[in-house]
Amino acid sequence: MKKIQGIHNDRGYTELRIWLGPKRNPDGSVNRPYRRIFGAYTLPNILRAKEHMDQVRRDFKAGKMPKPEPKPILFTQAADIFYHRHFELRQRSHKSKRNARSLLNNLKTYWPTRCLDSFKPIDIEQYREAMTKDRTGSNGRTKKGLGLGTINHHQSILSSLFERMDEYVKREEIDPVRLPEFNPCLYVAQPSTEHLKRERVASREELKNVHRWASLHDPEMLEAVKRAILSGLRKEDMRRMQGETRIRTLTGKTKRLVALPLDWSKAVNLSNWQKRWEALRENCDMQDFHWHDWRHTGATMLKELGVAEEIIQEILAHSNIQQTRAYINRKEERLRPAIEALKRELDVIMPSVTAA
Structure with a gap:
């Protein structure tokens, strides 16, 4: 084949x-030639190079x-770009930034030398398998693997990284880099x-047990429990509102405004919190109960009192009503009327037969 000017072996x-x-x-600086590689020196690649030229x-x-x-880029470099543009340059909470930084650092440690364009689905599967297994640390202790919800979150962040890098290149916000085909x-x-979503709500009997034990052994913990149920605030937000005569704060998690007619001018002693909370749970036989479940309990009690869902949403500072319904609508309670109606109808058609 005749040699084509500009195409070389x-x-x-x-x-x-x-x-x-x-x-x-014109300023005297040297202009560089346009360069590109088209694979092995074969006729199809030469024709591709000629067409591109x-x-x-x-x-x-x-x-x-x-x-x-496009140039190759390491996964560690892509993770730094993603964190800077997706978290640092946006209005994110300090907690969100800290969690994202920690997660991305774990991913960078797992893939320190991998190029971004070399990722395949099997790499993600291997990462999930490796991270969910229990492993022995350097001190000889067994370190428990990541839970299902956590590893799903890792995969979601990874997916977002690939999508955002593609967007940055298309919008010419960064220099062209090699990306996976998909x-x-x-x-x-x-x-x-x-199946992992919690629907734990304290029953009336459990609330009475808490009152009975805490009023004798830890009255201030009882007051803290009442405040948690009344306000629907998370534990960290309750700590910040100690001594306030009127609840008016931005929540630490969602940065939504909460304004409630509650007087907390009398501060509650929250020192040695974890030990006191464990003692209450153990003595009231509520070992499976989390502090956040008081928030669910308060929302469910409001629903049972006939309060509108929009009001409950405002108290809990939820961004949409679906979040609130997840708090107040337990599946058993929703299904109970329908199942009982079906049972009554079935008993009429097919009465129970008692053994003689």
């Missing part, structure tokens, strides 16, 4: 190297400069975590 690879404009700029020259004459060739996280199934 560079150590077995098809190299396109052409000058666009003069070799020296003609297109670049046409664009240059029309005033369009060619885009630089988002590998989209081809790895995430098991459902519906």
